[in-house]
Amino acid sequence: MAPRTVRRRRLGAVVAAVAVAAPLGVVVTAAPAQAAPWCNVSTGPYQKQVERFLKRTADGKQSLSDCRAIQSFQTRHGIAPNAGYAGPITWGVMSLMNQQKAAGKTPNKAGKCPVNKGRIACVDLTRQLSWVQDGRKLVYGPVPVRTGRDRYETRTGAKKIYWRNKNHWSTLYDVAMPYSQFFDGGIAFHSIKGSVWSPPGSHGCVNMRDADAKKYWSLLKNGDDVHVWGRKPGT
Structure with a gap:
C-alpha cells in the first residue's frame, strides 16, 4: 500500500474518533x-x-x-x-x-431597555452587549456577550430569571456553564472559556467573560427582569 494512502486512512480514523467523542449536536469551536x-x-x-x-x-x-x-x-x-x-x-x-x-457609559441611549422595571438585565443582540440598570441608573456594564448563532438565536422579549446554578453542567452539551442564571427555558447567562467574540455564536445562551458572569451573579436574583432585543449579526 502506498505511504500516501496509509496517511490518508490514518487521518480518516482520527477524524472519525473525534466525531464520536464530540457530544451530539455540539459544534466544536474552541479557539486554536x-x-x-x-x-x-x-x-x-x-x-x-x-x-x-x-x-x-x-x-x-x-x-x-x-x-x-x-x-x-x-x-x-x-x-x-x-x-x-x-x-x-x-x-x-x-x-x-x-x-x-x-x-461608552450610555448603552441605553436609544431607550430600548425599559427604565420602569427597577433592577433589570438588558441584552442588545445587535451590538452583542449586556448591562444591568436600575431605572435609568447604569449599575454594571456594558459588557460584551456572545449570543445564539444562526438557527439557535437567543429569543427576544421580556423575560425573568427563574433558576440559578453557580456550578451548572449542561447534560445536553456536556459542558460546564458556570454562574448560570436561566431566564428563558434553557437559555441562561453564564461564563465561558475563550473569547466572547469567537464566531459563530452560542446555542442560545448569553455567554460572558468569567468576571462579568460573576458580577451578574452577585447583582441579580430569581424574579429579576431580563429584556432582550435586536438581531445578532449573521443571523
Missing part, C-alpha cells in the same frame, strides 16, 4: 491553541479597515508583519482559519468591537 504555521500574504477585501483597527499603517497592502498581527488577533478570538487574511469574518468581529466601544 496557536497560530497557523503559515501566513496568507494576499491582500484581503477589508485590508485597510483591519490595519486601521490594529493601529498599523493603513496602506491597504498586506505585508508579512500585517499578516502576523492579523493572525495573532484571529488566534486570540477563535477566528478560523487563523492565517492572517483580512476577510469579512475578521472585520466583522472588529467592527462589532468598535460598536461596543462606542456605547
